[in-house]
Amino acid sequence: MLQKITLVSLLLQCKAILAVSDSSPSEQVKILHTDVAVIGGGASGTYGAVRLREDFNLSVVVIEPRDHLGGHTSTYIEPITNTPIDYGVQSYIVTKAAVDFFARFNISTPPFSAKRLTPLNVDVESGAELRNYVSPSNNATTEALRKWLTIIEKYESWIEPGYWDFPAPQDIPAELLLPIEEFVEQNGLEAALPRIITISGIGYGGIRNLLTFNLMQSFGPSLTRQFLAGELLRPVGSNSVLYQRALALLGSDVLLSSSVQSVERTKFGAVLSVKQGSQEYQIKAKRILFTAGPSLANLAPFALDEKEKSVFDEWAISGEWIGIASIPCLPENTSISFLPNSIEPSDQLALRDYPYQLRLDSTGPNGLGLFRVILGANTTVTADEVKKLTEENVARLQSAGTVNGTCKVDFKAESDHTRPLWIGISKDEMEDGFVQALYALQGYRSMWYSGASFAAPYSSTVWSYTDTVLPKLVADLKDIAEN
Template sequence: MSRTQASVLGLIALACAHFARAKIDERDFDAAGVIERDVAIIGGGAAGTYAAVRLREDLNTSIIVIEPKNWLGGHVDTHVAPETNTTLEYGVQSYMQYGPTVALFERFGVEFGSFTSRRLATLNVDVETGKTLDYTAPALNDTTEGLERWLQFVEKYDSLVEPGFWNFPSPDKIPAEFLMPFGEFARKQKIEAAVPRIVTISGVGVGDLRILSTLQVVQAFGLAVTKGVVEGTFIQPKVSNSLLYQRAYELLTDDIRLGSTIQETERDPTGVRIIIQSENDQVKTLIKARKVLWTPYPSQGNLKPFDQDAKELQVFEPWTPEWDYVGVASIPCIPENTSVQYMPRAVEPSDHLAIRDHPYFLTLGTTGPPGLHLFRVMLGANFSVTHEEAKAMVTSSVQKLVEAGTVNHTGHCEVDIKALSAHNGVLWPRGSEALEQGFVQELYSLQGHRSTWWTGRSWCEEYSSNVWAFTETVVERLLKSL
């Protein structure tokens, strides 16, 4: 059997399995257990919260938000150090003044100011041994020049990718630079010196940055974020990044189901039916909606109860998973005002493009307040890492610094992880092959298919401001389809 025949048979089998599944029976629910709305929004992070506010408050559309955590905000993580009552942001750090961002903060009375990152002494260490690396990071001028060249490039093509990829050209018209492996592009365009900054901010390229298509790096580090870095125009809420979401929750409480997970779904062109279960009381509720807006990352695990059809499976199955953790840890053996960057030895003496040549990266950066030895933890991996394994990786990586004599400490360094949260995701298929086979067009052809609309960072450039701007374009189209 040829590969094509096998895949056709596979698709038929999947479609049959889909239709053979039992139908949701409304008679299993009493009247209080059925909710009818225009739009069911899955996920209450940046995209879901924004869509909920716009649809219900401005666009006269009834909604319900389904969110498994007990709070809104997605990648926003705020920790308060009890010793000093200091607020520490260990998830989302700052925002670009792009799209609806400023208007959104103003709408919810969230005061903001300029974002300034802490000046820290950088310690580049070997991820394997914890020994100091003989690596010379790019000079500031070279980084700036590299970023300015990158800015010119992303500016040239911004209308193809932002907000979202609605206008992305068909495979035969994709700009050649987008398809180029990023390593080749970076050398040709002389932007290597900007690479450490690009990867530190975006986390892109764990395992090997060079093999990504340049488009994937654009998705992770496009025009708005590059401008924010070059012009120094990032902003940050004064009280905390969580405040926006707390206020949105206060406004929308009646239409938000926190601690709820999807159990089963039926979607077709006439509408959607979703059974959700609350983790607190185990009660099941049936949601009947005319449309559903999906916002979390579309991994197979997440989509399992979402009743994918063959068309959706074909698009979503080949994505690459990534494991990301951020947290706050007290690490008494690392001097304060330090950023420890765990990197592969391959970067020596100054191969900036090799910075992600390892299956995982770890960064530990002082957060303040002074005296508490608190560090923000950022761990990214291209292999499966559980919560407990992430903690163990942080602890053992710190111990490597002690054993290698990189930090001045004897014995065991008592690492106390105060907070740690997972920010796993899935990335578009790597390299240029999928793009050349029309991946973007196939992805976007799912918009509206089976009464389902899609938004979130998997569909556009990945920062909150880009996600909000893109969500606006989805909401506009969704409304027309109601």
């Protein structure tokens, strides 16, 4: 039966349409007021937000593009056995910040014990085993790392937990600005390189011409000391538990799956336009704590001025992806490294002399053929490119007869760990005051920074560095309140 249309019903429909049309954008945008807008919910962002709210009694809003907190912490739950497999962050340096942060969430932290795997080094171009390559012995590695520690310990206060006390350009010791190749050969440190490279991920595409200071950033005194002493820690359960509990604590102060669209910044504060799905927010913040990777792309909404752009526009962005894949034709309990054949017989400096490097580490549980996939490149790569490169390299293993049988690569999980770092900054730029220019941005135009680009790139050192930033940020807030 057709509904009878009357003049009254038409007028009511028109009124409803006009009411919707007349609703202003401001009525659909949620307005939030906060002391600090935290950009990024990785290690430094999560830590900073928890401490600002819980210890400094400040309001926060965390803006995180992923659907979870944790940054480079990635965990895959194997569905058959319900086993958590950490394929991102593996362990933690023991610092007061780290110990206190885990204790805050009642997480036990026993010593880290790496799974013992049989190494298999293969030619990245052919898939054949590099039978003539001789890797350093454990004793030689330990001796070289001790020598490395003796050299870098004298610079510890300059680089940990941050670069606040880094010397003026004219006072930088010459050896810190030597190319790594020259420094390593002068000091007989070749045997330390495989371990440093494997743990730090430095130098995709080649390490020879990077500065010695870059090597010190990537594998500094605290990490070297605790690695040698076997003192690294790992939380019970999985590395993601910490961030799950932090999210439960922070609750609605976290906007997951959100992104910053634009920002208006002055010395008095900032107004951020943020989108989360179809919901838009206008966040009025007194200060910003920026903890995401400071690439020009990530910083584009923040209306950088020339002072800021001049610091960030030369940063190198190397691609790094981590994942879990089922590759059942590969031998379990092995670590397969795809390397340039120029390393034979024992050129440790050549380990990174290729545009990308792939490593496949057996993870267990036994019988499932699961491997942690680590692929780094000297340029950015997509998830599809990572999967294709992995499949091609596994196929070459099969063609070369390095492994028996054939199988497909089935990715179960993957995570993009690409980030901008100032590794690759030249000697001239360091002598022109790059470090000082970078740190001069702290607090500039209402924005403070933390994260791996401002400190040694490990969770524990980033947390310790954040502890040096937060009191300065809080003092800044008090200044604007008083003025």
